[in-house]
Amino acid sequence: MDRKLKTALDAAFEAPPPEGKAAFLRAHRRRELRPAALLLTQAGYVHWWTWAGSCVLFAGILVLAAGSEPQAVWSGSALTPLLALLAVAESGRAKRYGMEELELACRMPQSSALLARMAAVGLLHLLLLGISAPILSIWGGTGVVQTGIYLLTPYLLTAAIGMELSRRVRGQQGLLACTATAALVCVIGELAQTVRPELYLEEMLPLWYIALAICLAASGFEFVRMIRESEALQWN
Amino acid sequence: MDIEVQYIRIYRYCYFRLRDRYRAEDITQETFLRWFASDTYRDTGRTLQYLYTIARNLCTDESRRPHAEALPEDLPTNPDDPLLSLALRSELDKLSQEDRELILLRVVNEVPMGILCKLYGVSRFALYRRLQGILKRLRERLEG
Structure with a gap:
């Protein structure tokens, strides 16, 4: 569009100056919800079962590890997929119970709410794994970082596959598929330390770093897709 | 988003819908008050859409009321042309x-x-x- 017409249009639509603008903007300001407040508010909407289940699993990891001291790390890491299952189940709760439309009708964008809830659950899980890692490393005789990797890798692997499955398979079947995945990762973890114990030697640590990086990237990717999908629904 | 710039733009929009500076300013302030009141609404990059939707609906309601005035004649013109x-x-x-x-x-x-x-x-x-x-x-x- 030519500049002359644009200037003329600007002039043609010139309105008399507003009189109360400065006073109004001085008197009123928008109060935005701070991230911490959002996190706390949304944490209240996470089902109590997710919090209780996480604490029970944490206790289970410690009890199981204490009962099998030389293999404390593997026993502990075999249970972390179940923690991830709790997080994935929580992320798809609205979808599973057919409450998605109700959440979409709320003033808070569903993507923000989902992000805050997952952050709350994720922070708790990170805290629990952070507490478990030094304890299991003492009982199992491995380094803290090494133990952390063994705990995090199955967790992130289950989370990534679980999120992908819950996007593809709707309803209770989705949850069943996620449970089956978590169980499979648990069994593979347990089997691997019996059939291929060399996988857990210190020389194999670079491979574990790569596996952790891949699982981290995959779960991050899946999480972003889940958030984008909820945004698309919001404005559909 | 520069709130002062958007205030002027929303006001201009309301003014040309209602053709009354006082009612336009009332509607502009009502639009912003509604936006301010939605304090749990986090900025998702759709603030403008939110503001214009409110302003548009309020103008439609307001223009249905029977006191429309004509656009005053002394509107500023482009000094160059x-x-x-x-x-x-x-x-x-x-x-x-x-x-x-x-x-x-x-x-x-x-x-x-x-x-x-x-x-x-x-x-x-x-x-x-x-x-x-x-x-x-x-x-x-x-x-x-």
């Missing part, structure tokens, strides 16, 4: 209310096309063609 300004204003008056509103929003208030598409519920292509059609007609009438 006052004749063009007057001719353009006369051509704009011949346009439909919706076409005039579209020109105001896109050309003067510089509302992004994506937001306008959602506001009018039409595709980007359809909106672009409509806008180009209006501008072409305006240009032809001014030149002819």
Whole structure:
């Protein structure tokens, strides 16, 4: 569009100056919800079962590890997929119970709410794994970082596959598929330390770093897709 | 988002919908008050759409009330070309209310096309063609 017409249009639509603008903007300001407040508010909407289940699993990891001291790390890491299952189940709760439309009708964008809830659950899980890692490393005789990797890798692997499955398979079947995945990762973890114990030697640590990086990237990717999908629904 | 700039733009939009500076300012402030009140609404990059939707609905409600006034005659004109300004204003008056509103929003208030598409519920292509059609007609009438 030519500049002359644009200037003329600007002039043609010139309105008399507003009189109360400065006073109004001085008197009123928008109060935005701070991230911490959002996190706390949304944490209240996470089902109590997710919090209780996480604490029970944490206790289970410690009890199981204490009962099998030389293999404390593997026993502990075999249970972390179940923690991830709790997080994935929580992320798809609205979808599973057919409450998605109700959440979409709320003033808070569903993507923000989902992000805050997952952050709350994720922070708790990170805290629990952070507490478990030094304890299991003492009982199992491995380094803290090494133990952390063994705990995090199955967790992130289950989370990534679980999120992908819950996007593809709707309803209770989705949850069943996620449970089956978590169980499979648990069994593979347990089997691997019996059939291929060399996988857990210190020389194999670079491979574990790569596996952790891949699982981290995959779960991050899946999480972003889940958030984008909820945004698309919001404005559909 | 610069709130002061958007205040002026929303006010201008309301003014040309209602043709009354005092009612336009009331509606502008009501629009912003509603936005301020939604303090749990986090900025998701759709603030403009939110503001224009409120302003548009409030203007529609307000214009249904029986006290519309004519646009005052002493409106400022383009000092570089006052004749063009007057001719353009006369051509704009011949346009439909919706076409005039579209020109105001896109050309003067510089509302992004994506937001306008959602506001009018039409595709980007359809909106672009409509806008180009209006501008072409305006240009032809001014030149002819």
